[in-house]
Amino acid sequence: MSRISAFTARLYRGEVGYDFVGKRKIWYSISVLIAITAIVGLGVRGINESIDFKGGAVFTTPKTSISVEEAVSDAQSASGKTALVQKLGNGSLRIQIADITTTQSDPIKAELAKDLKVDQNAITADLVGPSWGSTIANKAWTGLIIFLVLVVIYLAIAFEWRMAVAAFVALLHDIVITVGVYALVGFQVSPGTVIGLLTILGYSLYDTVVVFDSLKEQSKGITKQTRYTYSEVANNSINSTLVRSINTTVVALLPVAGLLFIGGGFLGAGDLNDIALSLFVGLAAGAYSSIFIATPLVAELKEREPQMKALRKRVLAKRAKEEQAGGPGGEASPLPAGAGPTPAVAGPRDRPRGGRSSGSTGRRR
Amino acid sequence: MAAPKKGRRSAGSPGRPGRTLSLFLIVIAALVGGMFWSGDTAPRLGIDLAGGTTITLKAQNTPGKPNAINKTNMDTAVDIMNRRVNGLGVSEAEVQTQGSDNIVVNIPKGTNEAQARQQVGQTAQLYFRPVLTVAAGAPTPQPSTSGSPKATPSGSPGATPSGKASSSAGGTTATDKASGSPSASSTTQGRAVTSALQKDPSPTPSGDASAPASPPATDATTPPDPATAALQKKFEALDCSSKAQRTKANQGAGPKDTIVACGQDSNKQWEKYVLGPSALEGTDVKKSQGVFDSQNAQWIVTLDFTGAGSKKFSTITGQLSQQQAPMNQFAIVLDGNVESAPSVSQTLSGSAQISGSFDQQSAKDLGNVLSYGALPLSFHEETVTTVTAALGSQQLKAGLIAGGVGFLLVLIYLIAYYRGLAAIAVLSLVVSAVLTYTLMALLGSGIGFALNLPAVCGAIVAIGITADSFIVYFERIRDEIREGRTLRPAVERAWPRARRTVLVSDFVSFLAAAVLFIVTVGKVQGFAFTLGLTTVLDVVVVFLFTKPVMTLLARRKFFSDGHPWSGLDPKRLGAKPPLRRSRPVGGASSSDHPKEA
Numbered sequence: 015m016s017r018i019s020a021f022t023a024r025l026y027r028g029e030v031g032y033d034f035v036g037k038r039k040i041w042y043s044i045s046v047l048i049a050i051t052a053i054v055g056l057g058v059r060g061i062n063e064s065i066d067f068k069g070g071a072v073f074t075t076p077k078t079s080i081s082v083e084e085a086v087s088d089a090q091s092a093s094g095k096t097a098l099v100q101k102l103g104n105g106s107l108r109i110q111i112a113d114i115t116t117t118q119s120d121p122i123k124a125e126l127a128k129d130l131k132v133d134q135n136a137i138t139a140d141l142v143g144p145s146w147g148s149t150i151a152n153k154a155w156t157g158l159i160i161f162l163v164l165v166v167i168y169l170a171i172a173f174e175w176r177m178a179v180a181a182f183v184a185l186l187h188d189i190v191i192t193v194g195v196y197a198l199v200g201f202q203v204s205p206g207t208v209i210g211l212l213t214i215l216g217y218s219l220y221d222t223v224v225v226f227d228s229l230k231e232q233s234k235g236i237t238k239q240t241r242y243t244y245s246e247v248a249n250n251s252i253n254s255t256l257v258r259s260i261n262t263t264v265v266a267l268l269p270v271a272g273l274l275f276i277g278g279g280f281l282g283a284g285d286l287n288d289i290a291l292s293l294f295v296g297l298a299a300g301a302y303s304s305i306f307i308a309t310p311l312v313a314e315l316k317e318r319e320p321q322m323k324a325l326r327k328r329v330l331a332k333r334a335k336e337e338q339a340g341g342p343g344g345e346a347s348p349l350p351a352g353a354g355p356t357p358a359v360a361g362p363r364d365r366p367r368g369g370r371s372s373g374s375t376g377r378r379r
Numbered sequence: 380m381a382a383p384k385k386g387r388r389s390a391g392s393p394g395r396p397g398r399t400l401s402l403f404l405i406v407i408a409a410l411v412g413g414m415f416w417s418g419d420t421a422p423r424l425g426i427d428l429a430g431g432t433t434i435t436l437k438a439q440n441t442p443g444k445p446n447a448i449n450k451t452n453m454d455t456a457v458d459i460m461n462r463r464v465n466g467l468g469v470s471e472a473e474v475q476t477q478g479s480d481n482i483v484v485n486i487p488k489g490t491n492e493a494q495a496r497q498q499v500g501q502t503a504q505l506y507f508r509p510v511l512t513v514a515a516g517a518p519t520p521q522p523s524t525s526g527s528p529k530a531t532p533s534g535s536p537g538a539t540p541s542g543k544a545s546s547s548a549g550g551t552t553a554t555d556k557a558s559g560s561p562s563a564s565s566t567t568q569g570r571a572v573t574s575a576l577q578k579d580p581s582p583t584p585s586g587d588a589s590a591p592a593s594p595p596a597t598d599a600t601t602p603p604d605p606a607t608a609a610l611q612k613k614f615e616a617l618d619c620s621s622k623a624q625r626t627k628a629n630q631g632a633g634p635k636d637t638i639v640a641c642g643q644d645s646n647k648q649w650e651k652y653v654l655g656p657s658a659l660e661g662t663d664v665k666k667s668q669g670v671f672d673s674q675n676a677q678w679i680v681t682l683d684f685t686g687a688g689s690k691k692f693s694t695i696t697g698q699l700s701q702q703q704a705p706m707n708q709f710a711i712v713l714d715g716n717v718e719s720a721p722s723v724s725q726t727l728s729g730s731a732q733i734s735g736s737f738d739q740q741s742a743k744d745l746g747n748v749l750s751y752g753a754l755p756l757s758f759h760e761e762t763v764t765t766v767t768a769a770l771g772s773q774q775l776k777a778g779l780i781a782g783g784v785g786f787l788l789v790l791i792y793l794i795a796y797y798r799g800l801a802a803i804a805v806l807s808l809v810v811s812a813v814l815t816y817t818l819m820a821l822l823g824s825g826i827g828f829a830l831n832l833p834a835v836c837g838a839i840v841a842i843g844i845t846a847d848s849f850i851v852y853f854e855r856i857r858d859e860i861r862e863g864r865t866l867r868p869a870v871e872r873a874w875p876r877a878r879r880t881v882l883v884s885d886f887v888s889f890l891a892a893a894v895l896f897i898v899t900v901g902k903v904q905g906f907a908f909t910l911g912l913t914t915v916l917d918v919v920v921v922f923l924f925t926k927p928v929m930t931l932l933a934r935r936k937f938f939s940d941g942h943p944w945s946g947l948d949p950k951r952l953g954a955k956p957p958l959r960r961s962r963p964v965g966g967a968s969s970s971d972h973p974k975e976a
Contacts, residue, residue, distance in 0.1 A: 153903070157899045213910065219888075224851065262847040272788065286836070
């Protein structure tokens with residue numbers, strides 16, 4: 015407990031100095047492992063698509079006094095699949111069940127007739143086509159691809175191409191993991207799920223962009239100093255935005271967790287669950303990838319640049335020299351804790367040093 | 380002004396927070412007032428949450444096309460109907476096939492049902508056909524002979540005159556029988572028409588009887604072929620005042636046939652026409668919309684042609700302009716009815732317009748229907764019935780409860796972490812929520828916007844995404860304080876940097892929304908709209924509310940002195956000298972922070 019509170023206090027003060035970039039191999043392996051599991055799950059179990067995507071059977075019953083809720087549970091027990099039930103104006107029920115062929119529909123019809131206490135011949139069965147037609151799906155794909163291309167271009171202009179590549183990789187990582195989780199858990203993929211996934215894409219990028227923004231700021235003029243390598247600066251920018259990343263993720267996850275566990279817990283399976291799961295997994299993956307995947311990847315790409323290699327050499331040489339000279343004065347590598355967003359550049363910047371802070375001294379508790 | 384003492388001054392000047400804030404609050408109040416005034420105090424819900432109306436349409440077999448009802452055509456019809464009822468993608472209407480020949484259209488509660496029914500069912504087969512004959516819309520008594528009609532004055536005893544016939548060409552009710560009708564050869568349509576129309580370049584209107592076109596004069600001595608005789612019979616017998624007869628008049632006719640059809644003139648009187656083969660059709664139309672023609676003070680429907688369509692159009696109008704009335708007219712035939720039959724006096728190209736007895740709604744509807752093309756099949760309405768919500772109210776209830784609980788958790792977390800600052804975050808979130816709700820309610824009647832369950836979930840997630848922007852800003856402020864600044868300069872210096880981060884990130888979200896909205900259709904488009912809306916509101920709230928409030932509060936002693944509960948206590952933030960501490964004063968913040976992932 016005390017360790018946790020000590021950690022949170024340090025977090026609160028922005029004094030965390032965890033080596034994210036250095037341990038990148040670990041993060042990569044975790045991600046690759048999850049991604050492989052996801053892809054295997056996809057291959058083996060496939061995606062459980064909802065009626066909107068592939069159609070199914072629709073049963074229309076005669077007028078009945080049974081409630082919609084009861085009919086839902088009856089239909090689900092009769093078919094073993096999720097059912098959509100609507101009451102029509104004339105009092106009859108319309109029951110839609112995904113992924114059923116005509117041959118399968120007869121036993122279900124009989125079962126329904128028994129449950130609803132109506133004559134089996136009075137129930138009409140028909141096949142329904144997908145309401146989310148191939149047109150919508152194709153256009154959604156097109157839109158997504160256009161968006162990805164534009165976003166990569168935009169990030170390449172706003173930041174640089176390495177960051178664009180890293181953000182793109184992180185995004186793919188999130189998609190693969192989210193889709194894979196669906197295959198593994200076996201939840202239905204409905205239009206709501208797809209929409210949840212799309213929501214996440216923007217959010218995942220949001221997280222990544224914030225870290226990159228701080229990285230860009232802190233690595234300004236990096237070649238003009240010899241105290242830190244690029245990786246260390248990158249690491250520091252993760253640390254300085256860590257609080258923000260954790261807070262935003264927690265704040266975004268809390269309502270979604272509410273949807274998934276409370277909403278889903280009340281109702282069992284349902285659309286709400288399907289949507290909330292994609293949001294939950296996607297948000298978590300997005301937060302993870304912005305810290306553990308995107309930024310280390312940028313650092314790795316940057317370190318291949320000749321000038322960064324040269325910088326690394328200089329930094330290490332200087333440190334070796336200081337070691338011999340009897341150790342530096344407290345400035346250890348990597349960055350000192352609490353460096354906050356202070357740029358790593360020891361240039362002529364206005365560095366406020368005490369004395370001006372009026373009224374903020376010695377408050378008594 | 381409390382400008383920072385040093386450095387980039389302009390970027391962080393506090394401006395006039397009070398004024399910005401009061402203006403913004405006035406705008407919000409106006410919007411909320413508008414919502415109550417309009418009476419739409421709740422967002423419209425999609426069919427999955429609120430139910431609505433379901434329309435079942437059955438495909439009709441067209442004579443001569445036994446295999447028209449197939450999967451491809453049904454799917455095309457579903458696509459077109461989907462776009463017609465859901466042009467903007469925000470109304471959450473659903474269209475799907477059922478069985479082999481039914482299409483089910485679900486429209487959410489509160490949508491104009493009558494309008495939707497008209498929109499989906501209309502086949503929208505559009506043809507431009509040259510006019511060969513015009514007559515008053517009443518049946519003309521049949522002479523016993525066939526083939527060469529006797530001149531019977533229209534409106535003679537025996538006929539039920541349906542008013543005076545007057546076409547837009549000037550009221551001729553008869554033409555010479557010598558106008559040849561083209562054989563349905565495989566020549567291009569435009570050509571076929573030409574040859575037909577130039578068979579007899581000077582028809583002399585005899586002003587009494589109506590005679591239809593005589594047979595194709597490939598050889599002057601051929602006897603009238605039975606088809607033409609039949610057509611003439613049909614034309615004479617046609618009574619345009621009967622709806623059944625109107626719909627049957629040219630059922631099953633192809634675009635290359637010569638047909639008889641009905642239409643209303645500007646005085647709403649029925650007229651009947653004999654029309655040549657189509658020279659242009661709906662597929663040649665690129666875009667169509669209902670607009671107000673201020674010159675003639677009436678609603679019209681404009682048609683913009685594609686490149687090929689434009690060529691065809693100038694060919695046909697070029698030929699027609701050489702003709703005399705009524706053969707200088709072309710009829711715009713929609714689903715077998717003549718919508719209008721303007722006469723042509725010069726070669727036209729590029730675009731055309733349909734005028735008639737439109738009001739705003741019908742002009743816009745027709746424009747919408749024509750824009751998305753014709754259905755490959757014709758449908759008739761089987762049943763129209765209401766349906767209850769597909770997901771039941773409990774899903775929405777659970778969603779809202781979960782959202783509320785989530786919101787509370789967010790509050791607790793923010794208060795634990797940010798203390799006094801949380802008040803600003805909460806206020807901002809409330810403002811955000813009020814704005815979102817109001818706009819969604821207003822858009823319900825404005826553009827038919829309906830909320831479905833995914834959108835509700837999206838709005839709940841947006842709570843977190845909006846809070847993101849505040850957190851970015853707060854963290855920046857705290858960074859500045861750690862560097863030893865006092866609050867007011869910290870607030871102003873932190874702003875430009877936080878602003879940039881927020882703008883870059885929100886730009887990415889908005890880009891996603893914009894691309895998806897432009898490219899996609901249906902539900903994805905509706906989602907894109909919601910995403911774009913919440914993104915814009917996020918920026919608006921942070922710029923016009925959070926920042927001014929922060930500036931104002933920074934002047935208050937509670938915050939500027941770094942009260943332990945303000946969330947800005949320099950000691951607890953571990954500010955640099957002169958407050959360097961090795962340990963935080965007071966216990967750690969009392970919240971269960973997540974451990975690292």
